[in-house]
Amino acid sequence: MATEHYDSVLHPPAIVAELKKNKVSHVVWLPDSETNFMYQLLDAEPTIDLVSVCREGETMAIAAGLWVGGKKPVVLIQNTGIFESGDSIRGLGLDINQPLVMLIGYRGWSRHGLTNDSAARFIEHNLHSWGINYYLIETDEDAPRISLAMDEAQRTQKPVAVLVGTEFGS
Amino acid sequence: MINNTDAVRLLDRKRKNNIIVPTMNAGNTRFGLPSVTTNEKLDLPLSGAMGKASSLGLGIALAQPGRKVLILDGDGSLLMNLGTLVTIANKAPKNVYHFVFDNGAYCVTGGQPVPGAGKDDWAGMAKAAGFAATFSFDNIEDLTTGIDQVLSTTGPVFVHLKVAPEIENTPVQFRQRPRRSVQQAFKDVATSVGGR
Numbered sequence: 414m415a416t417e418h419y420d421s422v423l424h425p426p427a428i429v430a431e432l433k434k435n436k437v438s439h440v441v442w443l444p445d446s447e448t449n450f451m452y453q454l455l456d457a458e459p460t461i462d463l464v465s466v467c468r469e470g471e472t473m474a475i476a477a478g479l480w481v482g483g484k485k486p487v488v489l490i491q492n493t494g495i496f497e498s499g500d501s502i503r504g505l506g507l508d509i510n511q512p513l514v515m516l517i518g519y520r521g522w523s524r525h526g527l528t529n530d531s532a533a534r535f536i537e538h539n540l541h542s543w544g545i546n547y548y549l550i551e552t553d554e555d556a557p558r559i560s561l562a563m564d565e566a567q568r569t570q571k572p573v574a575v576l577v578g579t580e581f582g583s
Numbered sequence: 584m585i586n587n588t589d590a591v592r593l594l595d596r597k598r599k600n601n602i603i604v605p606t607m608n609a610g611n612t613r614f615g616l617p618s619v620t621t622n623e624k625l626d627l628p629l630s631g632a633m634g635k636a637s638s639l640g641l642g643i644a645l646a647q648p649g650r651k652v653l654i655l656d657g658d659g660s661l662l663m664n665l666g667t668l669v670t671i672a673n674k675a676p677k678n679v680y681h682f683v684f685d686n687g688a689y690c691v692t693g694g695q696p697v698p699g700a701g702k703d704d705w706a707g708m709a710k711a712a713g714f715a716a717t718f719s720f721d722n723i724e725d726l727t728t729g730i731d732q733v734l735s736t737t738g739p740v741f742v743h744l745k746v747a748p749e750i751e752n753t754p755v756q757f758r759q760r761p762r763r764s765v766q767q768a769f770k771d772v773a774t775s776v777g778g779r
Contacts, residue, residue, distance in 0.1 A: 439645070441642075462645070464674060466670050468664070468666050471635070471666065473635075474635035475638045475639070475645075475670075476642060477639055477769075478640060478642020478646065479642040479643075479645060480646075481642075481776075482646025482647045486642075500632050503632070504629075504631030504632030505632045505635060508765060508766075509766055510769075
């Protein structure tokens with residue numbers, strides 16, 4: 414099925430290009446509706462290994478193991494999964510000073526008024542409570558913020574989040 | 584039943600230059616791996632983020648395919664992250680050896696029974712999840728005899744150990760603390776494997 418191409422939105426190739434530019438070795442993820450077009454691209458990308466999990470809290474722990482073993486992982490989950498992952502973010506992100514970039518599908522995000530989705534209403538408060546800085550990406554032009562997040566994570570030796578507003582195919 | 588210290592001592596003796604990720608009783612500072620280890624710089628004890636030792640071990644195994652990773656899990660811990668069996672089996676790392684120390688209880692909180700204590704078929708669950716091989720031992724003699732076969736089997740391997748509970752009732756603030764901080768343990772392992 415053909416997918417209409419919108420110039421002012423975020424396309425998966427822009428995200429994958431950022432990951433490759435930053436020499437990301439692994440994407441530890443659980444699919445979500447905000448990043449659903451990325452799977453095929455990542456699956457076909459020979460320089461990035463996909464690690465699928467059953468529940469989001471596994472992702473930070475697997476990333477911690479990859480990191481201590483010398484790799485450069487990122488996590489890709491939905492904001493709902495962040496709520497599930499609290500103890501992993503605490504124990505295997507913040508406590509061990511893991512420079513982990515977490516790409517987070519921003520379910521419920523809208524620039525057009527208040528959202529009724531509590532996943533959107535609570536996520537930024539949640540990140541604030543942990544002292545985790547975050548960037549928002551909504552268009553291809555925003556994608557370089559992933560590099561900013563990667564740099565910040567390395568510089569501060571802390572997890573940094575990238576909230577993915579919406580993703581469109583092709 | 585197997586004595587906890589006897590089990591970790593045997594695994595440490597067989598470890599060579601491989602990494603061990605112990606948690607709960609297997610990682611206890613008084614009677615777990617830290618009390619008998621011969622290569623602390625390759626030990627990564629996990630006390631926080633309960634349930635995630637196997638996920639941490641999986642990540643190390645994927646990053647370091649030339650080394651074996653021995654995950655020493657607890658039954659209560661594994662119950663908190665049961666999907667990890669499928670996650671590991673799906674990725675199928677040949678160097679993962681996932682031991683569960685089945686003592687049937689939450690020992691660090693006073694010995695309350697875990698759900699399914701005495702009824703769970705741990706090796707059966709791992710087999711059904713897709714592990715390449717599973718083993719089960721309920722005495723140290725058989726474990727001593729069988730451990731070489733276990734560690735020479737291509738992973739992911741799951742090993743069920745029926746272990747006697749070591750229940751702690753000392754208030755947490757009076758318990759023996761680890762010699763190393765968790766940050767230091769991560770640094771030690773990373774340095775030892777050339778990770779960063």
